[in-house]
Every structure is written in C-alpha cells, then in structure tokens.
Amino acid sequence: MHRRSPAPALAGSVRRPHSTARRTWAGALSAVLAASALTLTGLATDAAAADINNAKNPGFESGLANWTCSSGTGSSVATPARSGAAALKATPAGHDNARCSQTVAVKPNSRYTLSAWVQGGLAYLGATGTGTTDVSTWTPDSSGWKQLTTSFTTGANTTSVNVYTHGWYGAAAYFVDDVSVFGPDGGGGGEETVIPVPPTDVAVGGATKSSLDVSWKPVANATGYNVYRDGLKVQSVSGASAVVTGLAADTEYTFQVTATNAAGESGKSTPPVKGRTAKDGPVTGLPKHFVTGYWQNFNNQATVQTLAQVSDNYDIIAVAFADATSTPGAVTFNLNSAQLGGYTDAQFRADIRAKQAAGKKVIISVGGELGTVRVNDAASATAFANSVHALMQSYGFDGVDIDLENGLNATYMTQALRSLSAKVGSSLIIAMAPQTIDMQSTSGEYFKTALNIKDILTVVNTQYYNSGAMLGCDGKVYSQGTVDFLTALTCIQVENGLDPSQVAIGLPSSTRAAGGGYVSPSVVNNALDCLTKLTNCGSFKPARAYPALRGAMTWSINWDATAGNAWSNTVGPHVRSLP
Known part of the structure; x- marks a missing residue:
C-alpha cells in the first residue's frame, strides 16, 4: 500500500466498500432487469429480401413525428447524430424515465428484428403488445454510439406493436438514432432496406x-x-x-x-x-532489467527531493500521484510546491527532460492508498485515457502507473489503457502496482486487467508488503518479509499468463516506508537470484528459472534517501547484473 504518511501494520489488505446508495441503486436495477426477462440476440438471419424497416421517422429527421415522449422529456437534436441531421434526446427527470414510443404496423405470425443506436445515459429498447413474449434490451451509459438489438415474433392476431426507448430515473440524458423494426411489411408505410454503400x-x-x-x-x-x-x-x-x-x-x-x-x-x-505493427522487444530505451521507484509529491517526513536529486540507480521514476478531478475517471497533476521547499513547476518540467536525456523514464502514477479515481464505465474510461494523454503531452511523461488500491474494474480499465495506447503508440510505458492479494488469482480484477493488456503492458510491480501471509504457487502459505514469500508469490504471475519480462517484485525501501513486509536489500537480491538463476533460494524453489524477470520496485525513492539510499545502492547494481 503506497501511503502518503506512516501507518501501523495491517493484518491483511483492506478495501474501501462501495457506498450504500450505490448498492441500493444496483440492487434495484438488477431487480428490474430480472423482471424484464431481457433477451439479447444477433440480427435476424431469416429475413427475406422484401423485408423493410416498419418504423416511421426512424432517424428523427422529422422531429418527433410518429413518436410520443412522456412528460415532454424528448426532443429532436442535431448533435450528436449518428446519421442524417438529427437524433432523439430524452432526459429522465424525477420519477419519469423519459419513455419515447411509437406504434408500428406489423404482420401476424412474423419475426421482426428491433434495433436502435444509443448514446449517453443508460438506455433501454423494447417492444410490447407482440402477442407472444414482449422483449427489451439495455446498455449502461456510453460515450459513443452503441447498437441495441433484440427480436420478437408476433402473435396470430397481432397487427401492431408498441416500440419504445427509455432511460433510468435520475440518470443522464440518452440519445437515440436509426431505429429499425425490420421484417415483413406491416402496411404502415415503413422504409425498405437496401444494401449499404461501402464505408x-x-x-x-x-x-x-x-x-x-x-x-x-x-x-x-x-x-x-x-x-x-x-x-x-x-x-x-x-x-x-x-x-x-x-x-x-x-x-x-x-x-x-x-x-x-x-x-x-x-x-x-x-x-x-x-x-x-510495432517492433518486438521491450519499450525503446528501457534496459532488459530495471528498477522502478516512486517519487513523492508530498512531505510525509521522508527526505524531500527534486527529480534532479533522485539516484541514478532508478530507471523508471513514478511520480506519485495524479489527482482526481470532478469528472469521473479524469485526472490532473498539481505539483505540491509548498511541501517540496518551493520546487517550481518549471523546474519540475526541466528535471523530467533532464532525466529522460540521461536515459531514464518518468511516468505518472494514478492512485495510492488515498486515491479516489474511479474508472467503472465507458465515459470514465474515455476521460481517464484523454486526461492521462493530456498530462503526457503537457509534462512529457513516458507513461502511466496504475496503483488503484481502492478498487479496479478490469473491463473499463482495459478499455481506458487500450484507448491511451492508441493515442500514444508503442512507446507508451504501462506499469501496474497491485497489492499482493490482487495477484493471487487470475479471477482478480487487477490480474484480469494485466492479462487483457498483455500485448501493451510493460511491467507489474506487485507490492509484496502490508499483506500478512499469502498463498504461493505451490499452494503453501508463506509469511511476508521472507525470500520464500517473494519467490513463491511471483511464481503465480509467471505461471498464469504473464511473461517474466512483465513481472517485477515490489518492496519497501526502509522500515519506515511500510507497516510490514520490509526485507533487507540483500534479501531482495536473493529473491531475484532465485527467480532468475535458481540460486540463493529459501525453502521454496521455482520449477524453472525466469531469466527475463524485469527487476524490482520500491516505495519510495524518498524513504530510500532517508536511509542513505541503502536500498537502491544495493539492489540497483544487482538488477543490472542479472542474466
């Protein structure tokens, strides 16, 4: 756990629970979804060439003609429009979920595919009065256009159905475009579908x-x-x-x-x-084995340093930490000049460039023990990627470190990091600093994220401290603060999908840097020898050596300086001597 100030030892990893309001909302939503008997299918495959789109004004080009929206919650808007010049905007308010609907003429005993493109807040799409099973589907909020699709079969006497969209109480406005009720012509004057033009x-x-x-x-x-x-x-x-x-x-x-x-x-x-595609091998400029250290943008009684004063034994300097903004998922950086002896923003930027000129990498770390950044939906994933990219462009950071110790969503963090990678390219450094328990199983969100982005991931620096006893890859329990703890737990990662070159061991740089789990630098070196060469092991010995293991990380550079740089002066040269 990367702390801003000293704290007592922990018996195990502790995570902050989600709020009661969030749990209540999620429970209510789950109940509604269960009651709706949602079905999500692909497009109909048995549609005949003569089938048409039976919906009228499907792109809202004629305003709200043929559509009825509850309590005046809907309007036709020009932006955003997926196609044409208009789309529907509907805004839930109070106890109104902004339901907009249309009665569509259909044929009895016929199969229809219902689809629409949605954006913005949580959105539903459904049909009632089918004469068989009414259907609906939905999606959580989306920052871009997303297609909702379902299908239904009409009853023996059904000549019309009610097609609808709606949002969720108190949620953001949603947008709809290109509604389609595709199937046999119901006689209502729908639009015949033709093969599209090439993109x-x-x-x-x-x-x-x-x-x-x-x-x-x-x-x-x-x-x-x-x-x-x-x-x-x-x-x-x-x-x-x-x-x-x-x-x-x-x-x-x-x-x-x-x-x-x-x-x-x-x-x-x-x-x-x-x-x-990018060339194979490590990110340009990084050695085969390297040392990562966290530089503190605050004063918690550890030695205050400028970046220029950081020991050359550190190959990657993780600036701790970025700050959350009022926009979910978005981050910024504020140099804490007051706590850093008047260190100015201009000096900080110049020091980043000087470190890079010396062959070092400087990345921005997001999270820490007190971090409140949440990336748990598509919109916050986009905000995260855009804001980190903006910081990289402004300060010249080489990448990002994910140190979210209060919860991580693998789906949306994967989306965020892939989006960032698309903006930056193959030079992007992506580091992760999960707590020990986060890498115990591939079912954990951190482990899933690491595997999801394995093709663009640089290194996982697991925090082997503040964790108590944990299971090793041999199924035995090991106590923190031992060479066996480091080697047996690292084995889990490299035997469950990560390349050894993407794995490093993280330790405190002094007894004051963490509540528990400190080992002397010589023990760190023994663990590295055991993992890479099968020498200097304790009672646990891996089944095979991992000579490509990436190296070591420490919290923090400042606590290391407080102890006379004993950690980096011992571990740094040893890491560079690894095979």
Whole structure:
C-alpha cells in the first residue's frame, strides 16, 4: 500500500466498500432487469429480401413525428447524430424515465428484428403488445454510439406493436438514432432496406506488437461491419472501429471494411489501407532489467527531493500521484510546491527532460492508498485515457502507473489503457502496482486487467508488503518479509499468463516506508537470484528459472534517501547484473 504518511501494520489488505446508495441503486436495477426477462440476440438471419424497416421517422429527421415522449422529456437534436441531421434526446427527470414510443404496423405470425443506436445515459429498447413474449434490451451509459438489438415474433392476431426507448430515473440524458423494426411489411408505410454503400475514410493506427486499430466513417443504413485483413474476413463489429489482434510484430497488413444490414453486405472499401505493427522487444530505451521507484509529491517526513536529486540507480521514476478531478475517471497533476521547499513547476518540467536525456523514464502514477479515481464505465474510461494523454503531452511523461488500491474494474480499465495506447503508440510505458492479494488469482480484477493488456503492458510491480501471509504457487502459505514469500508469490504471475519480462517484485525501501513486509536489500537480491538463476533460494524453489524477470520496485525513492539510499545502492547494481 503506497501511503502518503506512516501507518501501523495491517493484518491483511483492506478495501474501501462501495457506498450504500450505490448498492441500493444496483440492487434495484438488477431487480428490474430480472423482471424484464431481457433477451439479447444477433440480427435476424431469416429475413427475406422484401423485408423493410416498419418504423416511421426512424432517424428523427422529422422531429418527433410518429413518436410520443412522456412528460415532454424528448426532443429532436442535431448533435450528436449518428446519421442524417438529427437524433432523439430524452432526459429522465424525477420519477419519469423519459419513455419515447411509437406504434408500428406489423404482420401476424412474423419475426421482426428491433434495433436502435444509443448514446449517453443508460438506455433501454423494447417492444410490447407482440402477442407472444414482449422483449427489451439495455446498455449502461456510453460515450459513443452503441447498437441495441433484440427480436420478437408476433402473435396470430397481432397487427401492431408498441416500440419504445427509455432511460433510468435520475440518470443522464440518452440519445437515440436509426431505429429499425425490420421484417415483413406491416402496411404502415415503413422504409425498405437496401444494401449499404461501402464505408469510407478507413484508417489504421494504434500500433502495438500484436494489434492494430481500424476505424472508418459510419454508413447511414448499416447495422454492422466486417473487417477484412489481407482479403480475409477477421472480425464483425457493430460500431465504426475495431481492434484487430493476434498479429505478428513489425509486419505490414492490408485492411478493407464492408457495411452490412439485413439486405446484405456492401462491397469492400477502397482503396485498401495498410498498417504496420510495432517492433518486438521491450519499450525503446528501457534496459532488459530495471528498477522502478516512486517519487513523492508530498512531505510525509521522508527526505524531500527534486527529480534532479533522485539516484541514478532508478530507471523508471513514478511520480506519485495524479489527482482526481470532478469528472469521473479524469485526472490532473498539481505539483505540491509548498511541501517540496518551493520546487517550481518549471523546474519540475526541466528535471523530467533532464532525466529522460540521461536515459531514464518518468511516468505518472494514478492512485495510492488515498486515491479516489474511479474508472467503472465507458465515459470514465474515455476521460481517464484523454486526461492521462493530456498530462503526457503537457509534462512529457513516458507513461502511466496504475496503483488503484481502492478498487479496479478490469473491463473499463482495459478499455481506458487500450484507448491511451492508441493515442500514444508503442512507446507508451504501462506499469501496474497491485497489492499482493490482487495477484493471487487470475479471477482478480487487477490480474484480469494485466492479462487483457498483455500485448501493451510493460511491467507489474506487485507490492509484496502490508499483506500478512499469502498463498504461493505451490499452494503453501508463506509469511511476508521472507525470500520464500517473494519467490513463491511471483511464481503465480509467471505461471498464469504473464511473461517474466512483465513481472517485477515490489518492496519497501526502509522500515519506515511500510507497516510490514520490509526485507533487507540483500534479501531482495536473493529473491531475484532465485527467480532468475535458481540460486540463493529459501525453502521454496521455482520449477524453472525466469531469466527475463524485469527487476524490482520500491516505495519510495524518498524513504530510500532517508536511509542513505541503502536500498537502491544495493539492489540497483544487482538488477543490472542479472542474466
């Protein structure tokens, strides 16, 4: 646990619980979803060529014509519009969930596919009066257009159904565009669906060693897209972008995209667009083995230092910490000049450049024991990626360290880091500093995140302190503060999916730096020898050596300086001597 001030030893890892209000809201929502008997299916595959979109004014180009919204909660707006010049905006208020609906003519005993594109707050899409089973589907809030799709079959006497959208009480406004009730012509004067035109403005970017991002301009009447790599279809998506994975490093690929709907598939986009994956190997400028240290942007009785005063034994300097903003997921950085002896922002920026000129990397750390950054939905993931990228551009940081000790959502943190990687490219350093318990199982959110981004991940520096006793990879219990604890727990990561080059061991730099788990620098070196060469082990010895193990991390550079740099002067040279 990375602390801003000394604290007593902990018996185990403690996480701050979510608020009661959040639990109550989630419980109520779960109950509603269960009662709705939601079904989410793919597009209908048995639609005939003569099928049409039976919805009227499906893109809200004629305002709210043919639509009725509760309590005046809906309006036709020009921005954002997925296609055409308009979309629906509906704003829940108080006890009104902003329900907008239309009665659609249908044929009895017929199958229909209901779809719509939504954005903004939580949004539902459904149909009632089907004569069989009414259906609905939903999505949590989304920062970009997302397609909702479900299907239903009409009853023997059903000639019309009620199609609706709505939001959630007290949630943000939601937007809807391109509603479709696709199936046999019900006689209500719907719109016949035609095969879409090929996508345009196809672009390739966001190169990593094994993936490329492909994007294109949305096609008005498309319900999906197919991505072709070197002439072969490799992916089908609903939105106007895709991440193509499983690629070889430093290899050029050619991409084309087609648009689809129930009427068929368009031709391929032209001309074909090329992209090249990043070169294999470590991030440029990082040694095979390195030492990471946290630099404190605050004074907690440890030695106050400028970046210029940081020992050369540190290869990566993690600036602790970024600050949360009022926008969920977004972060900023505020140099604490008052606690750092008048250290100015201009000096700080100049010191970053000087360290980089000396071959060091400086990254911004997000979290810590008191960190309140939450990335738990699509909007906050986007805000996180955008704000970290802005800090990198402003200060020149080489990357980001994820040190969220009060909860992490693997789905949305993965989304955030992939988005950041697409903006920065292969030079991005991504470090993680999970607590010991977070890396005990691949089912943990931290471990899942690390595996999700394995192709762009630099290093996981697990905090092997403030944790008490834990299980090793051999199923035995080991106590913190021993060489066995370090080696047996590190084994879990490298035997469950992470490459040894992405794993490092994290320790306190002095007895004052953590509540428990300190070991002398010589024990750190013994653990590194055991893991990389199977020498100097304790009672536990790994089944195989991991010579590519990345190195070591410490909390903190300032506490190390307080102890005369004893930790870095011992561990630093040893790390560089590893095979």
